[in-house]
Amino acid sequence: MPSSTSEDRDELIRLVFDGTFDNVHADLRDTVSDPLFAPRSGLDATQQGRLAYDRSRLVHARTGPAQKVLDDPLRLFALSEWPSLMDTTTLPLLMSHYNLCLGTLLHHSAGRDDLDDIIEELATMRSVGMLMVTELGFGNNAAAMRTRAVYDPLADEFVLSTPDPQAQKFMPYTGIQDIPKIAVVMARLVVQDTDRGIFPFIVRICDAEGLLPGVRATALPDKPGLALDNGVTWFDGVRLPRRNLLGGAMGRLMPDGTFESTIPSRRRRFLTSLERVQPGRLCLASALVAAGRASLYIALRYARQRKTFAPGESDVPVIAYRSQQTALFRALADVYAMTFLVNSTKRAFVRTGVSDDTNHLISLTKVVSSWSMTDVLTTCRERTGAQGMFSANRIADYIAMAQGVVTAEGDNLPLLAKAGNELLAHPPATDTGTPEPQGRSLTDPSFHRELTRFRQSRLTDTTAYAMRREIRGGSSLFDAWNHHINAALTLAESRGRELALEELHTAATQATTPRTREALGLLAALYGLGLTERDAAWHLAHGTLTPHQVTRIPTLLEALSTRVLPYADLLVDGFGLTDELLRAPALRPGLTDFHA
Structure with a gap:
């Protein structure tokens, strides 16, 4: 198999950052390389908080005029991603300052000049x-x-x-x-x-x-x-x-x-x-998916370097174990799927701004990406062993950030419930014919998308019918909704994950280099098979999977993960990260000084 080239790496960076790395992201990555962002230990909570304010001011000073950031949503989203990789507390500080406060003020003071002094005070971050x-x-x-x-x-x-x-x-x-x-x-x-x-x-x-x-x-x-x-x-x-x-x-x-x-x-x-809450939710999703990328960069690099025992061998790298490959490469598929879902939602917001359709998409994106990244971060923490417990190795802090994202700017469950209600009232126009399992490949992402959409269609029909029947029978609207809220939550989550699969599959088919196309194609197959695994019993009961296909799923997940292994370094190179930027001791074998 030919090795990866700089062309392959550049193509992945182009896809991960939606073609905007050089003009939107690169200078922010350079900013957080500043020594002020070097890890500090021994600080109490107040000292850490004050340091986060200092770091936020540094980012502000180097980012350019605040109004210009707010005029360019892609720049705002990028601002949520890079500083938080180095200091998770900067995420809420910067997003509240730029988006929620200054953004709200500018949006609702258009045509007025009597607030210029306050706007200038915030725009300069005094x-x-x-x-x-x-x-x-x-x-x-x-x-x-x-x-x-x-x-x-x-x-x-x-x-x-x-x-x-x-x-x-x-x-x-x-x-x-x-x-x-x-x-x-x-x-x-x-x-x-x-x-x-x-x-x-x-x-x-x-x-x-x-x-x-x-x-x-x-x-x-x-x-x-x-x-x-x-x-x-x-x-x-x-x-x-x-x-x-x-x-x-x-x-x-x-x-x-x-x-x-x-x-x-x-x-x-x-x-x-409160319209600024909508781009704020997308900022949070962007930041957490970026943290997922950084965690996998650390966990996979560490797994290459960390040696352990093996039967009949003196030592082998941890990544040689199939159990490590399956866990980390499934997480890698999740990260790429959520990266492309977030990118698609960013494009929708740039096109239309705040609208009912975009708000619905943002809610789905925020929920499924934050839940997916919570699982990814936990996997990476566990797969880096004791090293994953240290804040200097980033992942543990990202887990705490994930808990905040799940709750902030609209708790995930109410957001998902609202999205589920909208899907019940206005289901997407799709071809919902019953998929025929015979002759279909379980490594074909298109088949998994058909299965997911068919289940959504059935769930929509049965839930909407049951609610109407209960209301006609005298139940209150609340009781009818409450009896079926879990089905609505399932429906909305399934829709969000299906959209992520579509975006990952599309990116794989549109990649311009063969090696990149093959690597992303494997991740799309792995992610799609993972979605089907979640609902395999349902599909078996409805005849859209055969018993033989269901029993093959675990073996296929392992086999796909093994096929990802030769592409692992390339796939994390596509994140635009470096050891020097992250400064994680786990990336430097034999390092004993965690303060370096």
């Missing part, structure tokens, strides 16, 4: 920005929040207040209180004793001297592997000038208290005010 939505007692039910901003027409100001402990803002970055910070705070606008719905307000939280008058905050306990300075925050009569209301397209408040809006629905106004 103050760090954040978004405060979630309240302690309401979690994902943000529409029920109770923080109030009451308009005082005599002073032409709002009075921002937290009415009770359950309404405290939960987990904003208010634990370190001597760094200047500005927040976009979601609160109920109350005018003349009338609740006008939830709107964003600009609130200065603290300066170099500490919390500002009327703002109270208490740091939350430490979170293993993530040094974010989360807190709970209470507002006690904070006075805000009228300009601090970000009404945008949602509504306009006149000095006399007259409120005008072209959007009659309070829910629609609320969703409009």
